[in-house]
Amino acid sequence: MLKKIITTVCLLYALTLPTHAGTTHKSNTIINLNNHKDVIGSRGNFNVVFTDPRVRAAKAGHNTAGFVEIANMTNQDLQIVKATCDAAYITEMHISIEENNIHKMRPVSFISIDKGETTILQPGGLHIMLVNLKKNLGPGKKVDIVLTFDNGHKVTVPFIVKEICNHCH
Numbered sequence: 001m002l003k004k005i006i007t008t009v010c011l012l013y014a015l016t017l018p019t020h021a022g023t024t025h026k027s028n029t030i031i032n033l034n035n036h037k038d039v040i041g042s043r044g045n046f047n048v049v050f051t052d053p054r055v056r057a058a059k060a061g062h063n064t065a066g067f068v069e070i071a072n073m074t075n076q077d078l079q080i081v082k083a084t085c086d087a088a089y090i091t092e093m094h095i096s097i098e099e100n101n102i103h104k105m106r107p108v109s110f111i112s113i114d115k116g117e118t119t120i121l122q123p124g125g126l127h128i129m130l131v132n133l134k135k136n137l138g139p140g141k142k143v144d145i146v147l148t149f150d151n152g153h154k155v156t157v158p159f160i161v162k163e164i165c166n167h168c169h
């Protein structure tokens with residue numbers, strides 16, 4: 001279920017095509033790293049599309065998770081090697097698995113996105129785990145998650161807080 005993420009070297013940044021609110025619509029966030037202040041490393045092409053970045057609504061002190069579809073439009077295989085979020089005390093990349101009919105999740109050290117492929121973070125699979133929230137995340141709020149790629153690129157992706165089923169992962 002691990003798919004892959006991107007890395008090339010160009011410089012583009014964020015063109016956001018916002019969703020029309022509601023919990024069922026998807027939004028695309030096209031990351032163009034040209035002139036992006038967070039870009040670290042060499043220059044080149046970096047074209048990654050983040051679709052429907054969303055975080056499950058949860059209260060301060062609780063854990064929650066972020067989900068998103070990530071399309072690697074570059075010509076290089078990519079990996080996300082780190083995720084950080086100021087709204088939580090701990091941010092990890094996780095995968096949900098089922099062993100002996102028991103749902104578990106465990107940290108992964110990276111999330112891969114092959115060139116031309118899309119990796120889907122979703123309930124029951126890969127997700128960004130936000131442990132011990134510092135504040136309430138209510139529906140409609142936005143929370144930034146910074147994703148670091150294996151080539152050194154750092155991308156800030158705005159995740160929208162939504163009601164997402166509680167037992168999906």
Ligand SMILES: [Cu+2]
Pocket residue numbers: 065094095105106127128129
């Ligand atoms: Cu988790």
